Amino acid sequence: MGSLGLREIWRFAWRGISSNRMRSSLTILGVLIGVSSVIILTAVGNGSAAAVRQQIEKLGTNSITVMGTGGGGGGFSRTRSSTAKGLTIADTTALNNKDNAPHIKQAAPILNATMTCTYGNISATPGSAKGTWPSYFEAANSPVDKGGYWTNDDVAQKRGVAVIGTTLAKNLFDTDSPIDKVIRCAGQSVTVVGVMKSKGTTGFQDSDDVIIMPITFVQRAIAGYGNISQIQVESIDAKSTQLAMDEVTAIMNSQHKIKSTATADYRVLNQSTILQSSTDSSKTLTVLLAAIAAISLLVGGIGITNIMLVSVTERTREIGILKAIGAPKAAILTQFLIEAMMLSLLGGISGVLLGLGISHFSILGVVPVVSLSSVLTAFIVSALVGLVFGGWPANRAASLRPIEALRYE
Amino acid sequence: MTTSVVKVNDLSKTYGAGETAVYALKKINLEIQQGDFVAIMGASGSGKSTLMNILGCLDAPTAGNYWIRNLDVADLDEEQLAVVRSQLIGFVFQSFNLIPRTSALRNVELPMAYQGVSRAERRRRAAEALTAVGLADRMEHQPHELSGGQQQRVAIARALVTEPAMVLADEPTGALDTASTHEILELLHELNRKGTTVVVITHEEEVARAARRVIRLRDGEIIEDRTWAA
Numbered sequence: 001m002g003s004l005g006l007r008e009i010w011r012f013a014w015r016g017i018s019s020n021r022m023r024s025s026l027t028i029l030g031v032l033i034g035v036s037s038v039i040i041l042t043a044v045g046n047g048s049a050a051a052v053r054q055q056i057e058k059l060g061t062n063s064i065t066v067m068g069t070g071g072g073g074g075g076f077s078r079t080r081s082s083t084a085k086g087l088t089i090a091d092t093t094a095l096n097n098k099d100n101a102p103h104i105k106q107a108a109p110i111l112n113a114t115m116t117c118t119y120g121n122i123s124a125t126p127g128s129a130k131g132t133w134p135s136y137f138e139a140a141n142s143p144v145d146k147g148g149y150w151t152n153d154d155v156a157q158k159r160g161v162a163v164i165g166t167t168l169a170k171n172l173f174d175t176d177s178p179i180d181k182v183i184r185c186a187g188q189s190v191t192v193v194g195v196m197k198s199k200g201t202t203g204f205q206d207s208d209d210v211i212i213m214p215i216t217f218v219q220r221a222i223a224g225y226g227n228i229s230q231i232q233v234e235s236i237d238a239k240s241t242q243l244a245m246d247e248v249t250a251i252m253n254s255q256h257k258i259k260s261t262a263t264a265d266y267r268v269l270n271q272s273t274i275l276q277s278s279t280d281s282s283k284t285l286t287v288l289l290a291a292i293a294a295i296s297l298l299v300g301g302i303g304i305t306n307i308m309l310v311s312v313t314e315r316t317r318e319i320g321i322l323k324a325i326g327a328p329k330a331a332i333l334t335q336f337l338i339e340a341m342m343l344s345l346l347g348g349i350s351g352v353l354l355g356l357g358i359s360h361f362s363i364l365g366v367v368p369v370v371s372l373s374s375v376l377t378a379f380i381v382s383a384l385v386g387l388v389f390g391g392w393p394a395n396r397a398a399s400l401r402p403i404e405a406l407r408y409e
Numbered sequence: 410m411t412t413s414v415v416k417v418n419d420l421s422k423t424y425g426a427g428e429t430a431v432y433a434l435k436k437i438n439l440e441i442q443q444g445d446f447v448a449i450m451g452a453s454g455s456g457k458s459t460l461m462n463i464l465g466c467l468d469a470p471t472a473g474n475y476w477i478r479n480l481d482v483a484d485l486d487e488e489q490l491a492v493v494r495s496q497l498i499g500f501v502f503q504s505f506n507l508i509p510r511t512s513a514l515r516n517v518e519l520p521m522a523y524q525g526v527s528r529a530e531r532r533r534r535a536a537e538a539l540t541a542v543g544l545a546d547r548m549e550h551q552p553h554e555l556s557g558g559q560q561q562r563v564a565i566a567r568a569l570v571t572e573p574a575m576v577l578a579d580e581p582t583g584a585l586d587t588a589s590t591h592e593i594l595e596l597l598h599e600l601n602r603k604g605t606t607v608v609v610i611t612h613e614e615e616v617a618r619a620a621r622r623v624i625r626l627r628d629g630e631i632i633e634d635r636t637w638a639a
Contacts, residue, residue: 008515008522015510321506324467325520325567326495328488402494403467406506 009331013339016311024343027307031347031382032354034297038378039355041293043368045286050369052279055200061238062105063140064245066091066231066252067267086227087266091255092133095233100251103236103244108136110230111218115186117172117211124171126164127209129185131218132232137163137196139234142212147179147194150214158216160185163194165208185211188221241270290374297378300347301385308340308393319397320405333398340390341383348382413476414574414606415441415464420473422459422629433459435629436473441575441608446601448609448620456629458579461610465498465577466490478574495523499568503580505560507552513539513563514548520571538566542596558589565596575606582616594619 017024068087087109094100095107111131117124134149136142150161162185169178169192178192190213199207215228235244248268249261258264312319319332352375359368422434433456441447451457462468463475466482475482477497485493499520500506507516517535526534539548542562552560561581568576578597582590598619601607609616617623625633 007528008519011515019510317506318508321508322519323491324465324494324500324502324506326491326523326571328491328495328523330488331523401468403462406467406502 006334009335009338012335013342016315016336016339017342023307023310027303027343028347028350030300030303031297031344031385032300032351034293034300034385035348035351035378035382036355036358037296038290038293038381039352039370039374040358040363040368041289042286042374043355043359043370044363044366045282045289046369046371046374047363047366048285049279049282051366052282061270062235062241062244063270064233064235064241064248065269066095066233066248067269068227068229069265069267087229087231088227091252092228092231094251094255095231095248097251101244101247103240103247105234105236106135106139107231107233108133108139109215109228110136110232111215112229113186113218113222115211115222117168117183117185117190119172119181119183122172124168126168126211127206129211129213129218131213131215133215135234136212136232139232142196142199144194145197146177147192150193155214155216158220159214160188160190160217160221161193162190162211162213163196164192164212165196165206165210166198167206167209168211169195171209185213186221188217190217245270297381297385300382301344301389304340304343304386305389305393307343308336308390309396311339312336312393312397315397316400316405316408319400320402320408323400323402324406329398333394336394336397337387337390340394341386344382344386344390348379351382352379412443413440414443414445414478415439415608416474416476417464418474418476420460420463420470420475422456422463422468423471432629434463434470437629437631439624439631441606443574443606444601444604446598446607446609446619446621448611448617448623449626450611450614450617450623451626452612454628455626457610457612457626459629460626461577461579461608464608465500466493491523495520496571497574499571499573499576501561501564501568501576501578501581503583505552505557505564505584507560507563507567509552512549512551513544513555513566516552516563517567517570520567524571534570535566538570539563541569542566556589557585558592561585561589561593562596565593565600569600569605573605575608576600578607578609580611581609582611582613590615 066087089109092107092109095104098104109132113129113131114125115129117126130136133155134152137144137149144163145166147163149163150159154161162183164172164178172178172183173181178195181192183190183192196208196210196212233244233248235241245268252258252266252268253264256265322332355375355378356370359370362368417437417439420434420437420439421432424431424433437460449457449460459468463470464477466477469483477493480493482490482493507513508519514532514535517538518531521531521534536545536548539545542565544559544562544566547555547559552563555563565576565581568578576597581597582593585593594616597607597609607620609620611617622636623633624631
């Protein structure tokens with residue numbers, strides 16, 4: 001073939017595109033929409049998946065929750081069936097035995113209560129009021145941001161001290177510092193010693209609308225709580241969470257004399273297992289969005305085929321002239337392929353730019369996370385779209401018999 | 410045979426088949442020598458356009474043989490035919506057939522692009538050819554900015570720039586006024602004097618008079634083949 005005069009071929013392809021700007025722009029627009037929607041929609045999918053992942057990380061992948069199921073009402077149940085043993089401080093102590101549970105770092109009992117707290121004439125009912133041990137803060141991955149923690153001594157002395165979440169802090173104190181303020185909860189005086197770092201919202205539950213107090217104080221303040229609601233367990237590291245869960249099950253079975261899992265009166269949960277399902281559903285969302293975007297890219301490709309067929313028909317006579325003056329088939333084929341690829345690449349490049357631009361904004365509450373792979377895929381696919389969808393019309397042009405092409409009016 | 414550019418043996422072309430078959434060419438025999446100036450004449454439907462298309466390797470005969478410069482065209486595949494058209498034949502059409510929105514210079518450069526001639530060389534030779542047809546001052550003009558006669562001169566420059574074995578002109582003056590017709594005929598004559606074989610297809614006697622040899626076709630057969638002394 002030698003030199004086909006590639007510059008001439010490029011010039012011809014450009015002439016084809018520029019000779020009908022409106023038509024070319026609309027075709028480019030089709031590819032642009034396809035490419036940018038691939039980028040934006042996968043970014044939205046990725047963004048919502050990333051949001052879920054962050055949530056999991058905040059809640060802590062090494063935290064494990066043991067819940068009593070004896071009363072059939074879960075750990076939050078007030079009334080427990082007499083046959084169920086329920087969770088006890090003794091269970092917690094057993095879980096803290098390093099000999100039986102090498103992968104458990106610590107376990108803290110939790111007593112859930114409902115109480116109303118007042119400060120001056122402001123009153124608020126936190127979504128969650130817990131009595132526990134100081135080790136809870138680490139086990140539940142709930143560090144204090146301002147102020148400090150209450151101590152084991154406070155537990156022993158049943159003191160009215162509390163660490164509160166940011167939502168409750170705002171509700172009671174607005175912008176004032178809550179530290180060392182005395183509030184009244186369930187009729188008792190409680191001193192706020194710390195405010196926890198914000199965790200955000202999980203589903204319907206505001207993780208920051210909480211108050212955490214010594215378990216002994218809650219037991220004393222609110223009568224009728226013999227057993228505890230939950231045990232918060234922390235594994236030694238994220239890798240050991242599953243092993244720690246197995247140890248929890250073994251210890252609880254032995255504590256509660258349970259022979260099979262079917263008769264278990266407790267449940268062992270890991271935050272990440274709870275949220276795994278929502279990660280899966282956001283993956284499904286990403287795939288679904290990508291599929292929709294791929295369809296629009298396909299439609300853009302069909303637009304190219306369409307316009308290239310028109311272009312070939314319009315220039316049939318020109319093809320005849322080129323063939324008469326000695327253009328080989330390959331030159332005509334290349335010319336029309338380059339024309340199609342120029343259309344699709346122009347669409348691809350502008351689509352990438354538009355996609356990246358729009359992905360800077362939050363869409364339907366999701367902050368899009370652009371993945372390099374989606375950008376590359378969209379771009380490469382757009383180039384291929386030109387090749388594949390332009391290939392047929394280009395081949396048609398190249399295969400025209402010169403005599404027929406010349407006669408074409 | 411050594412000096413013949415074109416040799417045609419029992420060449421036939423049939424369109425359709427059976428009872429509806431149309432015989433455009435019936436066993437034509439013809440030989441054209443290097444450096445000749447031939448006019449192929451005939452009324453419309455005489456088969457002269459069909460002959461021109463076959464001689465230009467744009468169409469294939471139904472039967473018979475065609476040698477161009479001792480190459481049997483029947484043996485050539487499509488790629489090789491493109492090479493033959495590019496290197497051995499220069500076309501001039503009735504409707505000029507320049508590439509629109511492309512300067513005269515680039516139009517003339519185009520056939521050389523397919524031969525792999527370097528860009529600078531193409532430039533030089535195209536400018537030379539345009540100067541030879543008297544369009545040195547119109548090189549950057551686009552076809553729509555040129556008159557019919559000027560466009561045809563660009564087409565002639567394009568045809569001769571590759572130094573082909575023959576220039577095939579199909580009714581080259583058919584779309585031109587009298588003055589332009591004279592110019593074009595004079596140009597073809599000039600071209601022939603420099604040694605290029607010229608084959609003109611025409612139905613105009615005036616054009617035929619410019620040629621050294623006149624071949625008349627009627628109903629697909631040669632009815633007259635006359636050569637004037639040089």
